[in-house]
Amino acid sequence: MHRPSVAAVLLAASSTLAAPTLDKRADIKCPIVFDGRIPASWATTPSNFDTYATNTIYNPDYVKGNDLKWSTILKFPNVTASRFDGDNVPVEVTISDQSIFQQQKGFRRAGLQFLKDAADGPGQTDVKTLHFSVKQDPARPLNLTHEYLNVWHETADYSADQIMFQTGQLIGKSASDKSNFKILDRNGQSLYSVAMDKNAWQNFAIKLDYTKNQVQIYYSAGDAALKSVAGPTSATLSGGGQFQMGILKKPTGTSDVVNSGYQESNLNEGQIYGGIFLEDSADGCVSL
Numbered sequence: 001m002h003r004p005s006v007a008a009v010l011l012a013a014s015s016t017l018a019a020p021t022l023d024k025r026a027d028i029k030c031p032i033v034f035d036g037r038i039p040a041s042w043a044t045t046p047s048n049f050d051t052y053a054t055n056t057i058y059n060p061d062y063v064k065g066n067d068l069k070w071s072t073i074l075k076f077p078n079v080t081a082s083r084f085d086g087d088n089v090p091v092e093v094t095i096s097d098q099s100i101f102q103q104q105k106g107f108r109r110a111g112l113q114f115l116k117d118a119a120d121g122p123g124q125t126d127v128k129t130l131h132f133s134v135k136q137d138p139a140r141p142l143n144l145t146h147e148y149l150n151v152w153h154e155t156a157d158y159s160a161d162q163i164m165f166q167t168g169q170l171i172g173k174s175a176s177d178k179s180n181f182k183i184l185d186r187n188g189q190s191l192y193s194v195a196m197d198k199n200a201w202q203n204f205a206i207k208l209d210y211t212k213n214q215v216q217i218y219y220s221a222g223d224a225a226l227k228s229v230a231g232p233t234s235a236t237l238s239g240g241g242q243f244q245m246g247i248l249k250k251p252t253g254t255s256d257v258v259n260s261g262y263q264e265s266n267l268n269e270g271q272i273y274g275g276i277f278l279e280d281s282a283d284g285c286v287s288l
């Protein structure tokens with residue numbers, strides 16, 4: 001019986017250990033309603049985000065600092081694409097001292113809205129699943145002593161959010177889970193919570209059944225397939241509205257969070273997003 005030499009065994013082991021991790025990507029299995037993924041070419045032409053003539057993905061006007069352009073807000077970090085990005089690239093939404101929308105001087109915010117999303121549009125009927133992945137930027141960390149609204153669906157009359165994806169210390173709540181991502185219903189009740197990973201992509205899908213007023217949440221980390229982690233849970237999804245993805249940083253030290261409160265100066269924070277899309281799940285389809 002032939003025995004391989006010690007050198008051959010060591011070489012084989014070395015080759016195995018040195019092999020790069022396979023870059024696993026997933027295909028979207030369901031009909032896409034809104035595709036928020038960013039083509040690679042836009043990373044070198046961010047001015048595409050600034051006008052209706054060129055921005056075919058997101059609303060170029062909302063929601064951002066009054067005198068800012070999206071081309072100065074969005075960054076394109078050199079990170080591996082997320083699970084559902086395909087040939088598209090991740091995008092980072094940033095906030096600064098100038099991130100004041102209209103007269104909301106208590107907030108610092110920048111939120112992407114799907115271009116064709118509307119209060120009575122296709123995103124608000126039947127069963128839809130919102131997908132997004134998040135990754136942290138060590139150069140622009142979030143200050144988790146504040147409350148952050150990162151992904152949400154706001155009613156058409158702006159009176160409530162049917163679903164909220166948040167992090168940081170929620171105002172009036174314990175700081176014990178400030179380092180968790182939290183998904184809440186419109187009444188602030190927790191639907192799911194998971195620790196923020198400072199290194200890996202974290203993938204979320206929120207299935208919204210407008211006919212049954214139910215929410216189901218899917219989650220995975222890295223390149224792993226999504227799994228159902230919560231629900232279906234009853235939640236009031238009425239009121240139409242629009243989806244928003246980005247950062248809304250609330251102030252501290254005030255009961256009037258919209259108009260006043262403490263925000264740090266020289267603000268430079270960001271949240272990296274990938275794999276943003278809304279799919280049709282009317283037949284039970286969810287891309288995992």
